[in-house]
Amino acid sequence: MKVDFSLSCKRENTNAEKYVLRNRLFGTENLIPMWVADMDIDTPSFILEAVQKRLQHPNFGYEEMPSSAFVAQIEWLKRHHSVTFLQEELLYSHSVVASINAAIEAYSTEGDKIIVQTPVYPPFFKSVTHHNRKVLFNPLKKSEHGDYTFDIDDLVSKIDKDTKLLLLCSPHNPVGRVWKKEELKALGDVCLAHNIVVFSDEIHSDLVYEPHIHIPFASLSDEVANITVSAYGVGKTFNLAGFAISTVAITNEILREKYKKVYNEIHFAQGTILGHVAFETAYMYGDSWLEVLKIHLKKNIVLLEDVCKKHNDKISFIAPEGTYLAWLDCSKMSLSDKELKEFFVKNAKLGLSNGVSFSKEGSAYMRLNFAVSSEIMEQAMQQLDFALERFQR
Ligand SMILES: Cc1ncc(COP(=O)(O)O)c(C=O)c1O
Numbered sequence: 001m002k003v004d005f006s007l008s009c010k011r012e013n014t015n016a017e018k019y020v021l022r023n024r025l026f027g028t029e030n031l032i033p034m035w036v037a038d039m040d041i042d043t044p045s046f047i048l049e050a051v052q053k054r055l056q057h058p059n060f061g062y063e064e065m066p067s068s069a070f071v072a073q074i075e076w077l078k079r080h081h082s083v084t085f086l087q088e089e090l091l092y093s094h095s096v097v098a099s100i101n102a103a104i105e106a107y108s109t110e111g112d113k114i115i116v117q118t119p120v121y122p123p124f125f126k127s128v129t130h131h132n133r134k135v136l137f138n139p140l141k142k143s144e145h146g147d148y149t150f151d152i153d154d155l156v157s158k159i160d161k162d163t164k165l166l167l168l169c170s171p172h173n174p175v176g177r178v179w180k181k182e183e184l185k186a187l188g189d190v191c192l193a194h195n196i197v198v199f200s201d202e203i204h205s206d207l208v209y210e211p212h213i214h215i216p217f218a219s220l221s222d223e224v225a226n227i228t229v230s231a232y233g234v235g236k237t238f239n240l241a242g243f244a245i246s247t248v249a250i251t252n253e254i255l256r257e258k259y260k261k262v263y264n265e266i267h268f269a270q271g272t273i274l275g276h277v278a279f280e281t282a283y284m285y286g287d288s289w290l291e292v293l294k295i296h297l298k299k300n301i302v303l304l305e306d307v308c309k310k311h312n313d314k315i316s317f318i319a320p321e322g323t324y325l326a327w328l329d330c331s332k333m334s335l336s337d338k339e340l341k342e343f344f345v346k347n348a349k350l351g352l353s354n355g356v357s358f359s360k361e362g363s364a365y366m367r368l369n370f371a372v373s374s375e376i377m378e379q380a381m382q383q384l385d386f387a388l389e390r391f392q393r
Helices: 022-026 045-055 067-081 096-107 123-130 152-158 181-193 253-266 273-285 287-310 337-347 374-390
Strands: 090-093 113-116 134-137 163-169 197-201 228-233 246-250 325-329 365-369
Touching (some): 045 273, 067 273, 096 123, 096 163, 096 197, 096 246, 163 181, 181 197, 337 365
Parallel strands (some): 113 163
Antiparallel strands (some): 090 246, 325 365
8 A cells, every 4th residue: 555654734723632732731832742642644545535425425413333333343353463352342432531431430439449550641540530549559660771561569569459440551651562461461360369350451552563462451361351341442543533432342241231331321322423434444444554654653763763872872762662652761861850841842842741741750751752744753853853962961
């Protein structure tokens, strides 16, 4: 498939969160926004064509999410991740974060403890406190080389009878790890032993770079599938976040009924007509587009690596195994988190996510979203190189 990722449509004249909030977050519009996890890469044209076709019918009343859309996802998950779900195990969601919130309601009560492995996507710990549950912090363990793994000993030492749920980020935002089978198995064993339900957020699972392979948590064994709620979607893979559509897969009937109770009370409903079309089309026909996208994203990783290598006295960077998010270790610059943000905004003119917003362990890090066209990436890397060249403590 021929797709050109060198350029992308400008988003300044849309309501794109990444652009609209520049002033509020960074105090200026004069920067390249590389924060929110969506892509400055156009949504694939074969999806847009299917959406346009549906627009030709003039009725947009209530619609069910069609069986064919679930089947397309089931087949995709089989093809790409060797995991099999039945249609009755899948439920529509307008947002993975909403699904996390529903799972918290379904599987815990006020005062219970929920495990979060920091640094992590902030809604993980925010959702826990919003529901008056306690966050059980189980920070990822960092090696002397700067790569991360689970800290199973720390986890075991902290679990007690009030610990009900673990929120797993797989692949991991922001550290970019694609968890290996042995790592997931160790986590699964602990959760099985302590009756802990696992919400496995696998929204980034299609964006994994060779030789790494995404292992769905529910695919580890029937026992693990029995304690798992998995979240999958097209939002990241095909830049469809604005269509607000994902699913959860729950194999265990008892867990599914508990989740459905909350789901029905909140009235998650069935999603939008155009969302259904985009979702089904993406999963039916998206394989080759995704391959080309990943080649492009890997090129962007190389561009970033080149700049970081040149300035390795200031920034250390381990290429992510998955996701389009780069976790930059800026500790050698010896700046406070506020000064670091200012350096990126004022000197590099880049709007990144502050590492510390992912938890205190993210201090001195910045997260850079490299899912952009070549044009934007080259410009951003020039600006970063220029700023680092002139940086003096
Ligand atoms: C790990 C993770 N989960 C969930 C989301 C958001 O998903 P949704 O927009 O479906 O709520 C993101 C977005 O950045 C994410 O990185």
